Amino acid sequence: MTERSPSGAPVVRCPSCQKSLVYSTDNPSRPFCSERCRGVDLGAWASERYRVAAAPPQDDDDEILAPPPA
Secondary structure (H helix, E strand, O other): OOOEOOOOOEEEEOOOOOOEEEOOOOOOOOOOOOHHHHHHHHHHHHOOOOOOOOOOOOOOHHHHHOOOOO
16 A cells, blocks of 8 residues: 555655655656765766566578668
C-alpha cells in the first residue's frame, strides 16, 4: 500500500537521496526531491554507472543493416 500525504497525494522516496517527498505537480523535479538530485541521477546515466542489460550483438547483425547490392 502506498503511503499518502494529508492531501491524499502519494508519498515517495527520492531515487537519489531516499528522502521522502509528496509526489505532486508542485515539484517540477519529481520524482526527485530537488534539481540537484535530478542532476546527480542524470550524471550517473551519462557516466554509464547505470546500464540497461541487453543481449550481445550477433555476428549476422551487420548483414541485416547492410544495403542490398546494386
